[in-house]
Amino acid sequence: MSPARGDWVDPTSDDPVVGALSEGVGGPAGPRAARHPWWTPVRVVLAMTAVVMALGMWQKTNCYDDTWQDGNARYTHMCYSDLPYLYTGRGFAELSWPYSDDAQTRARYEVMEYPVGIAYWAYGAAWVTHWLNGSPDIEPRYSQSVGDLSGTAPVLREMRIFVIVNALGFAALTLLAAWLLAGVNRRRPWDAAAFALSPALLLTGLVNWDLVAVVFVAGALWAWRREKPLLTGVLIGLGTAAKLYPLFLLGGILVICLRQRRMRELGLATLGAAAAWVLANAPAYLSGPAEWKVFWTFNSDRGADLGSVWLVVQQAMERTGDPFAFEPHTINVGSWLFFGAWCIGVLVLGLTSPSTPRLAQLGFLVVAGFLVVNKVYSPQYVLWLLPLAVLARPRWRDLIIWQAGEVLYFAAVWWYLGGFLAPASGGDSGFYWAAILIRVACELWLVAMVVRDIWRPRHDPVRAAEWEPQLRTTRSNAVAV
Structure with missing residues (x-):
């Protein structure tokens, strides 16, 4: 059951930053403030999302106008995207199945280096692209080199x-994803x-296909809140088929289930995740086992x-004259140990905290730890944390x-x-x-901030209302004494 209109937590009175900003439009909402009959919070959030995504598309306009052919503009205007390059670089211009073991295809194109969920999405988008372009005959393209093909007018279109x-x-x-997140609490x-x-959503949403996994993370948070462990697991499994990191949500579920002795829910979530991941990967693995393994290798x-x-x-040590370089194996071992x-x-934090942490909090902490020590931290990886962060610590100051x-970092x-940060003396850029x-x-x-909220739940905006009666009782007892 949805809360009554008056039961929504008002951000202008709940968040100091929002409250301060509201002074420019009349101040925080009071108890007599009228509610709009149509513009509910969820609809406003969806409208905000639509505007930000539109601005994100506009931000890529300069590169779009020249089809990402200007190697300098993509850096000066910060409008780079992997999508147009991989359209030709992975065979989508010829509608090549990403996991094909055809010798001619593999001689022309590298295997798609992403998990199957992204490969399926990109392949489906390629089919729609060809249909929108009039379903051109792709047979003549096989006789052209990939380099020549990527410069032809039809392929640029x-x-x-x-x-x-x-x-x-x-x-x-x-x-x-926004609708699901709005419904979690x-x-x-x-x-x-x-x-x-989020400015990160605006700037990085079109860099790669990471948003495919984001929606499954949002869905898993929504399903867990509604006590649907099997559905939660299925969404985690499908998200893991698109990116590895949604798997880490199972760690958060493990902590919650251990604290609350909910082993049945843990089993259902794990089973759902495993089954969904296997079913999602089956078409790719059965059609090309060697190609399927490329992501992992x-x-x-x-x-x-x-x-x-x-x-x-590594670069700092090389700059001092030390030729030392981390071997991939060294980084792998070091990263996984950390x-x-x-x-x-x-x-330990989750099991010893005063109250059971929320899944968004635990998921955020685990994914953040993975990213901090990962061997690559692309600018769009911020999207991995975004749905978890806004629910783990719903305070604008810390999110800003x-x-x-x-x-x-994006800039x-x-x-x-683009070489614009290279020092005049040569070498790598300290900036x-x-x-x-x-x-x-x-x-x-x-x-x-999230760790503090878990260890001291009275600081958690979501938990604050639950702790306030206890705090009032404590104060009353103190006065009586």
Whole structure:
């Protein structure tokens, strides 16, 4: 049952930042404030989401106009996207099945290096693209080199259509995610506004296909809140088929179920996740086992990459004249050891805290630990944390601090790749290293706030109302004594 209109937590009185901003339009809402008959909080959140996604598409306009062919503009205007390049680079211009083991296809194109959920989405978008372009005959394309093919007028047109198809699909997914997040805490639908108005969503939503996984994370949070463990597991499994990180939500469910002795729910969630993941992966694995394995080997074999703390350390040591370089195996072992220790810390925190933490809090902490020490930390990976963060710590001050670090890094990485941050004396850019470290520091600030909320639930905005009666009783007893 949805709460009555008067039962919604009003953000202007609940959040100091929103309350301060509301002074420009009359101040916080009072007890006699009228409710609009149509513009409910959820509808406002959806409208915000639509506007931000539209602005995100507009932000890519400069690159779209020249079909991402200007290698300099994609960095100066910060409008880079993987989508148009992978349309031709992975065979979608010829409607090649991502997991085909056809010798000619594999000789022309690299295997799609993403999990199956993203590969399916991209393949489906390619089919829609060809249909919208009049279903051109692709047979003559086989005789052209991939380089020549990507420069032809029909394929350039398809690249633009492909981006549009994906962008509209992402917009639909994001609207669904916003609706789900607004329904997780029924008395706090406005918490989803931090998701809808996120600058990170605007800037990074079209960089890659990460939003495919985001909607499953939002759905899992919604389903768990409604005590649907099997559905929660299914959504986690489908999300894991698109990106690995939704799997970590099972760690949060483990903590909750151990505390509350809900082993049946844990089993249902785990079973649902495993079954959904296997069924989602089956078509890819059965059609091309070797191609299906590429995602796993690709990530295992890659070295320190953009955004990673490992890259900062490696480049700093090289700059001092030390030829030392982290081997992929060293990074893999170090990352997993750190992540394992981090997960043990989250487990201990969750089991010893005064009250059972919320799934969004635990999920945020686990995913944040994974990203901090990951060998690559692409700018769009902020989307992994976004739905978890806005529910884990629904306070605009802390979310703004975190997002400020993400926006700084978003600008720095493109300027770095464009060569605009290179020092005159040569070598790697110290400013880029600083941007990486500031980004991580801002993320750790939000981690610290969430940890405090778990350890001291009276600081948690979602739990505050539950603790207030106890605090009043404590004060009364103190006065009586």
